[in-house]
Amino acid sequence: MQLIGIDIGGTKISVCLGDSEGRILSSRRIATQPLGGGAQGLPAIAHEIEKLQVNWDEIAAIGISSPGPVSTKEGIMLAPPNLKGWERAPLVSFFADRFQRNVFMNHDAKAAALAEYLFGHAKxxxxxxxxxxxxxxxxxxxxxxxxxxxxxxxxxxxxxxxxxxxxxxxxxxxxxxxxxxxxxxxxxxxxxxxxxxxxxxxxxxxxxxxxxxxxxxxxxxxxxxxxxxxxxxxxxxxxxxxxxxxxxxxxxxxxxxxxxxxxxxxxxxxxxxxxxxxxxxxxxxxxxxxxxxxxSQLQALSELSGIAVALTGIR
Ligand SMILES: [Zn+2]
The missing domain is CATH 3.30.420.40 (ATPase, nucleotide binding domain)
Structure with missing residues (x-):
């Protein structure tokens, strides 16, 4: 089973293709600041995902790790202090519409806890x-x-x-x-x-x-x-x-x-x-x-955070 992970950070955004065992099959990173905000940022992230070599028939879900505060019920970022212009960015609905897959999101520290629990040394x-x-x-x-x-x-x-x-x-x-x-x-x-x-x-x-x-x-x-x-x-x-x-x-x-x-x-x-x-x-x-x-001993914690959110979402 394959999954797409997205990790949005204050300095960089990573997207990756991974699997349920925590293997990262391919990944890309872009700088956050030049994107300006969610209106330009979300399509730019989608564009990076399209550059990963993805067979969409294999993709079970997309998982997003987002800076807090977030609303998982609404599927949005709220007003992250380090990310101007991303207020109320509609993370879940945007990627669900774009890729027609189940999309799950969570706060980055919670996503990292999931990654440690699923893939880390303390698995x-x-x-x-x-x-x-x-x-x-x-x-x-x-x-x-x-x-x-x-x-x-x-x-x-x-x-x-x-x-x-x-x-x-x-x-x-x-x-x-x-x-x-x-x-x-x-x-x-x-x-x-x-x-x-x-x-x-x-x-x-x-x-x-x-x-x-x-x-x-x-x-x-x-x-x-x-x-x-x-x-x-x-x-x-x-x-x-x-x-x-x-x-x-x-x-x-x-x-x-x-x-x-x-x-x-x-x-x-x-x-x-x-x-x-x-x-x-x-x-x-x-x-x-x-x-x-x-x-933490996870080398690719950013990437695995998104994958962990996706995997937890579908379980
Ligand atoms: Zn404080």
Whole structure:
């Protein structure tokens, strides 16, 4: 059985042809920004799908992984903060009309949780949480083998659990969200400001080739690996908040596995060693002992997210 997967992201959009075993048979990527918005973007995505070598008789469904917030009932993207012009883009109806196939969609973090559950290292783990640690933060939870969706698609918005009501403002507008402490974009902005204001000489800036605007979370991680003092200060605060957020996830879901995304992949033991030391202060020992916490090992997570949504939809 073959499926089409679509992953819409802030910087790139991927389309792929895959199968129910999680094999990607062909894929294409395009940049999001030049498309302007949904009106031009949706036909452009369809055009990329047409360039995949697809035998439509074999295609069981199309699955879409979309930035949140979304309405799965209406089959639309709502008002994603990083995607201007895509407000209320009619994802499901557009592709259903165009290709005459069943189309399913979900929020990207939930789609990633499905991909981990169906194809990842923790495949088949009945209680699993996926946590995006990237530019922004999101989460998806599988409980007793089923994805938690919530009444209005916002269950497991882990990135916006409030860790400190007096904390920094989050891109979502609330104060002190998990993402306001640990999201890659927020961390980058904080470092840019502090380094400029205090004229800090740090490997973080060197990793960005001296260009403040190019500082991001990967610069931080590389500087941490070089034991840069400023980077280590930021990192220890990051780890403390990460442990606080993951502690809530452990206590809420008691999962057998928590899979972490991008930043954990890049940081490896520099993240997991101090995180595991900090966690006993934020969760009981029973859920901690029952859970393994690891980085995602899926190479093609974007592509597989769409495929996982399609496969879950038809099951
Ligand atoms: Zn928030």
């Amino acid at each position: 088949g783990t009945a209680n699993l949480v996926y946590l995006t640690t990237s530019t922004g933060m999101g989460g998806g939870a599988i409980v007793n083998g089923r994805l938690i969706q919530g009444a209005s698609d916002t269950a497991t918005e882990v990135g916006h659990y409030i860790l400190d009501p007096n904390g920094p403002v989050c891109p979502c507008g609330q104060r002190g969200c998990f993402e306001a402490f640990c999201g890659g974009a927020v961390l980058a902005q904080r470092m840019q400001k502090e380094i400029q204001l205090n004229q800090i000489d740090t490997a973080v800036l060197h990793e960005a080739k001296g260009d403040l605007a190019k500082i991001d979370a990967t610069c931080l991680i590389r500087a941490v690996k070089k034991s840069d003092p400023y980077a280590l200060t930021i990192w220890s605060e990051f780890i403390e908040r990460l442990a606080q957020g993951i502690g809530i996830v452990l206590m809420a879901f008691n999962p057998e596995a928590i899979i972490l995304g991008t930043m954990a992949k890049h940081a490896g033991d520099h993240l997991f060693d101090p995180l595991k030391q900090a966690l006993p202060r934020f969760a009981w020992k029973e859920p901690l002992a029952a859970c393994r916490i690891e980085a």
